[in-house]
């Protein structure tokens with residue numbers, strides 16, 4: 001049976017061959033730790049890590065490569081922002097489409113540090129009016145966190161407009177680009193943000209276990225590291241270095257992950273983001289058009305390919321979405337994700353809590369033939385009921 005992978009919002013698959021080759025290349029040909037020795041292999045590792053920082057700085061339009069720190073995941077990056085910045089009495093604004101990587105650390109901090117978390121209610125298609133952010137700002141609003149796109153409906157949030165509202169204010173601004181990096185324009189400078197949190201294993205085509213955070217100068221000054229330890233620098237000092245990237249990068253890094261991420265980003269640069277976005281939009285549009293003709297299917301989100309990523313959530317009237325996901329794989333080899341997608345507030349927003357939805361998410365590797373096969377599979381299940 002043909003396999004169709006339609007869970008790119010979870011992780012990218014299959015990865016470009018260059019990603020595995022770069023990881024193997026590091027393990028086989030370099031193999032040593034960066035910044036922890038003066039011999040050739042250690043210098044080669046350090047150069048590769050630095051080159052990847054430069055590559056990402058260019059990719060996200062970050063002024064200095066050191067403003068990018070590597071982390072194990074966007075979850076870690078978001079924990080670094082919230083736990084490293086917030087203190088008692090701070091007011092934080094988030095949208096109702098955020099991932100648990102934002103919601104759960106803030107829930108803990110609300111109890112432990114007495115911060116005030118305010119959730120801005122998005123419309124039932126997941127959209128947010130940027131003026132809602134402006135109206136909710138208070139004198140003690142320390143941080144606004146927004147996802148660039150919902151991982152449930154694909155709905156794009158107005159992160160650039162909010163950036164314009166917050167520019168020159170004392171409120172720090174964090175954008176989670178887990179769902180958009182690698183297909184949509186992600187420009188650190190244009191966003192006027194203080195933190196850009198990204199993950200390597202989705203649209204950036206890299207391996208799991210590597211992500212990062214881009215920080216503005218004031219964010220660097222105001223944020224405490226989540227962990228401290230060896231950096232390979234100033235070993236005589238018992239204090240964590242204050243300079244970048246060492247302030248936030250302790251312990252031997254995931255060097256094979258960094259090598260794989262660099263390879264993924266280079267593939268994206270060859271393909272070109274406009275071409276990737278065009279392909280994903282074409283797939284999304286074809287899927288939405290096909291779904292609109294199936295009466296028992298309820299589609300969530302804006303239902304417009306131009307205002308979403310290539311992620312679509314749906315339910316089939318009278319069928320459990322977990323069963324539907326199972327049936328699609330068993331009978332047609334189609335891989336999807338059902339349930340709540342680590343975003344309970346998003347499901348409350350779109351009206352699918354607590355059962356959730358069935359999520360389809362496409363990558364540039366998918367084809368229009370895949371979309372046709374998925375639609376045929378859905379139609380078959382509908383017809384059998």
Ligand SMILES: Cc1ncc(COP(=O)(O)O)c(C=O)c1O
Nearest residue numbers: 073074075099101147151178199
């Ligand atoms: C919007 C958003 N934020 C955060 C995450 C967490 O990503 P990771 O598991 O790579 O840390 C995800 C992943 O599903 C996501 O979609």
